[in-house]
Amino acid sequence: MTTLTPAAAADRTGVSIDTLRYYEREGLIGPIQRSAGGRREYTENDIFWVGLVTCFREAGLGIADLKGFVAILRAEHPPQDRVAFLRERRTALEERVAALHRAMKVLDEKIAYYS
Amino acid sequence: MTTLTPAAAADRTGVSIDTLRYYEREGLIGPIQRSAGGRREYTENDIFWVGLVTCFREAGLGIADLKGFVAILRAEHPPQDRVAFLRERRTALEERVAALHRAMKVLDEKIAYYS
DNA sequence: CTCGGATCTGGAGCGCGCTCCAGGTCAAGA
DNA sequence: TCTTGACCTGGAGCGCGCTCCAGATCCGAG
Numbered sequence: 001m002t003t004l005t006p007a008a009a010a011d012r013t014g015v016s017i018d019t020l021r022y023y024e025r026e027g028l029i030g031p032i033q034r035s036a037g038g039r040r041e042y043t044e045n046d047i048f049w050v051g052l053v054t055c056f057r058e059a060g061l062g063i064a065d066l067k068g069f070v071a072i073l074r075a076e077h078p079p080q081d082r083v084a085f086l087r088e089r090r091t092a093l094e095e096r097v098a099a100l101h102r103a104m105k106v107l108d109e110k111i112a113y114y115s
Numbered sequence: 116m117t118t119l120t121p122a123a124a125a126d127r128t129g130v131s132i133d134t135l136r137y138y139e140r141e142g143l144i145g146p147i148q149r150s151a152g153g154r155r156e157y158t159e160n161d162i163f164w165v166g167l168v169t170c171f172r173e174a175g176l177g178i179a180d181l182k183g184f185v186a187i188l189r190a191e192h193p194p195q196d197r198v199a200f201l202r203e204r205r206t207a208l209e210e211r212v213a214a215l216h217r218a219m220k221v222l223d224e225k226i227a228y229y230s
Numbered sequence: 231c232t233c234g235g236a237t238c239t240g241g242a243g244c245g246c247g248c249t250c251c252a253g254g255t256c257a258a259g260a
Numbered sequence: 261t262c263t264t265g266a267c268c269t270g271g272a273g274c275g276c277g278c279t280c281c282a283g284a285t286c287c288g289a290g
Binding site: 137 | 276277278279280285286287
């Protein structure tokens, strides 16, 4: 299987090498397999996971939230717990969207006022 | 004009006394008028401003962003600059909403998968 | 007038999410 | 073989947004 060096993985994901190592330390990705010499070798699957993590980070979830999410996706819990957890997360995201809409409304009012 | 003590203002706004003072130091609100003895006296208008700040903080804007916003609302810039700034901010918020939707989509897929 | 709770100030401390650094190892090219 | 650059580890440092603290002041109740 073809793998990526840390630099290539950073390039592909848009996440810095340091951050990739940080995510691995925190257990959000990996553990990443190593070469005989100890260098990290990122598989396509690892890259995919980084994408997932990035997606949720951009949505504003914290590292602690993501740890929980990762635990769920790794099937360390019964299915009903997973669904409950995921729904709960979804509700939290909906509230964030609502907060954003409130702020946008204020902005729109000001824009209308100054236009 | 009836005013509120720091404790009452904190209670009304849901923002801690320390944070109210912090926002004032940063210039996001106030300056808050003082009593003869030096105690802060929050007016209804101050409370309103705190609400605005809170609204944008909840939407994920940083203190620095808010400083710019406050400068705009205080009419320290020509109208066209204000509108441009506000539209720019709105676009940034839209991107946040999009990021949230991307994350929610992932969540929905997982929920569907586990259901 | 006294007491105690609320408030004042300046500054230190903290949790988060990286980011950077020192000192050492590995590996491909000249 | 030697050089050079990518990578390794553990740990320090940093910017943000509060949050807390010490020591002093204010002021209403008794």
